[in-house]
Amino acid sequence: MRPTDVLPGQPPRARPGLRHQLLRRKPTEAFLAEAESPAGGGLRRTVGAFQLTMIGIGATVGTGIFFALNAAVPEAGPAVLVSFVIGAVAAALTALCYAELASAVPVSGSSYSYAYATLGEFAAYAVGWCLLLEYAVSGAAIAVSWGQYLNDLTQRVFGVQMPAAVSAPPGQGGCLNVPGAVLVLLCGLLLVRGARESALVNTVMVLLKLAVLGLFVTLGATGFDPAHLHPFAPMGMAGIGAAASTVFFSFIGLDAVSTAGEEVRNPRRTLPLAIIGALLAVTTVYVLVALVGVGAQPWTAFAGQEAGLSAILAKVTGAGWPGVLLSAGAVLSIVSVTLVVLYGQTRILYSMGRDGMLPAVFHRVDPRTGTPVLGTALVSGFVAVLAAVCPLDMLADLTSLGTLVAFVVVSVGVIILRRTAPGLDRGFKVPGYPVVPLLSVAFCGYLLAGLPLPTYLMFAGWLALALAVYLGYSRHRSRLP
Template sequence: MNLRVKSVEASIADSHDEERSLKRSLGTWDLAIMGIAVAVGAGIFSVGAQAAANFAGPSVILSFVLAALTCGLAIMCYAEFASTVPVAGSAYTFTYATMGELLAWIIGWDLILEMFTGAAVLAKYWGVYLGEALLAFGLPFPSTLEIGGLTISWPAFLVVAVFTVLLVLGTHLTARVGAVFTIIKVAIVVFVIVVGFFFVEAANFTPFIPEPVPTEGGAADAWTQSLFAWLTGAAPAQYGVYGMLAAASLVFFAFIGFDVVATSAEEVREPQKRLPRGIFLGLGIVTLLYVLVSIVLTGMVPYTELAQEETPSLATAFRLVGQDWASAVISVGALAGLTTVIMVLLLGLSRIVFALSRDGLLPRWLSHTTAHAKTPARITIIAGTVVALVAAFTDVGLLEEMINIGTLSAFVLVSLGVIVLRRTRPDLPRGFRVPWSPVLPILAAVLCFWLMLNLTTLTWVRFLVWLVIGLVVYLAYGRRHSRWAASVSEVELPTPQGAEAPGTRSGED
């Protein structure tokens, strides 16, 4: 395996390249709001209801806590890395500094998958929610157009185009716009929580962990089984402890995106201090909101009534208690929620490709930044255009779970990478240190891998196909054009503590 490790010093030096550097303009609250923006989307109004109805009942509250703890463990590893290597690229850059170029490329390729599919899928949903929000106020709205036999989701194209322009104009401007939408959606969530508490009945929380109900499964649904169930032959089950754990895998989707915050490390003022604070502040607020929503949801109506609905959501709970007006408010909240998620995913996608291209693993001309705003305009425009076209013209909803598996694979490698960097470079200054290392990083990696095993076999097959495509791209282009490979000989082990990497970095493209 290729263990060409890029030194931390080299990564930091690359961030000072005037033609390929980003502007440090973000503070602690910008990061916290970015985390809230990407984690609190339309899912806060639906994912908890679906998990409660189909898997966990009232114990979905614990499912959210378990998912938040798992995410928190992994995010601690991100915070240590980001405060040590405050450079764009997130898990890709961190893996390059610890496990070598090949694994770094693989994880960068995974992150492209996560953010590309995430942005495209949610842009498609944005068009749907726009139609629902307007319909709730009595304004029928066609969210698709038929042109030449093609069905076009024009709102999906529009929202991606608008945020692509904003990202080209500047990260700080985009953060300000995102903050406005984030405040709106959090206000709506808090309003719904407060109103919902008036309809909570303690009896609905009993039994808190419902008795398990076995469900039928077999070869016919092998593609929709979790990989763990398929490998072990275990029959899927509703409710009980295993149902609660299965729900934790489902609701973990609510917390993905905090890794995107780490991709902005190169754009943060005083990153050693502000990055960890911003990440943890955002995660704390998001966890509180999701837990409160799940308490209200399962307290308003029995989970058995939610299970009878085809698509249970928080709006369903309000309807079942005779408060139909809430659907209009929730639709607006869902629309505002999706808006900011799309924005942050587009930001993360452009920064990952920027880091890969700056290292030469993708064409170097992509990594040029604008003179004034210091944004990677070429990458942002290309990525935004592709996302907009895919969202507008294809049924990307089929790839929804690809977002999860791309994120979790990154979480696993970053968690393990913290242990490696502690051993190889204990001398590096760290703005934050994961406590009880290596126990907590190993626990984070194991929990994230467990969640990966709970994704469907079809998702795993698609993931492996994506990895094969990425390996072909790396062997055909990245390996031969790598700037770091051109300046150092391939070694068997990472650079020893205190030693300088041999050679000098190559020049421009």
């Protein structure tokens, strides 16, 4: 029954005004009731704390760490270690806010659901569109690069490569990126099988790529020379700050943990534990890799260096096989990130479909697999087309803007929910409240200020499209009375 429908014999109810519709909030009790009711949800709680932590690590440790030093070290020198710590602190501010909201509202949908409970319907709808932009475009962009890394691996192992026309990104020597599209479709097929199977495969891939990075740290440490750390900060604090902005986006992905709220056992405890555990693991890996990297060769050698980690190990060991392993690690990184990105997007669409914000097809769950099969198929097909035909470099800043907006909403949501629902059961509370959420907003605002004007214009166009769809479709089908 639609919100405006009435039973026979009852007087018709007045349709709520537009202002009321835009600002109405979904009670946290309704979220929790839907999550625990088979009729309202349908997703199965099959994911444990360790697998959920691996989802967070898998979404965060992508190919960036394999190549981030090449961009960050020339900006800061050996002080890039401080930049990684700053990036980790900035990520931690938002991660702590995610942990509190995830424990208080342990449902699928991530920032979309949190905004619906705190800021109102249209704010949630706009955040949902930001998340869809973040996940769809970043998923396609990641998949596009898979063909290049796969070519590098097959060249090292077998001495053969796929033609650039079908493996390089469109606009960069490629015409149709077949490997990227195939990767997305394969990940979609795996997600259809079930959350438990997908989480298991992701866990295996994450452990393998962490083992590859661990090998880099172990072997690279044999060539560590303290003299390479001097001068420590040749570019001063300005360079450290610039490098911190560069490496901050290597920490994006922790929000994927919160999209699994309805498929996690004991979510009030498991969600914050996984978010904080993933952040600690990622920070440790990044700092160790950066320390070994800048200690194994002079900082001036990083500029323009291709396949930086492989080149460092080649110098240290004098052998070519480490390059094979690191290429394999990059390939696995792309697979695991693509898998988690698709997973997160389907769960956000699932929540929006359940609320009436999008067609119900995204909310339908297969009774056999316990997954939104048709929604997953539609998402995978769309992202596969993007990966196959679109040059996505121009959308990188747009993705960052959407991500940062979602981060701001989560941080503000913590403050609002503390005021509107102080007695709500929270499995975790942000320490240092309200300083931590305010610092998170401030840091995200600092990064937002550095984005170019064309990005804001494209983002305004995206939100205008969201508003048009909301006014023409979603507000009439919202399940809120």
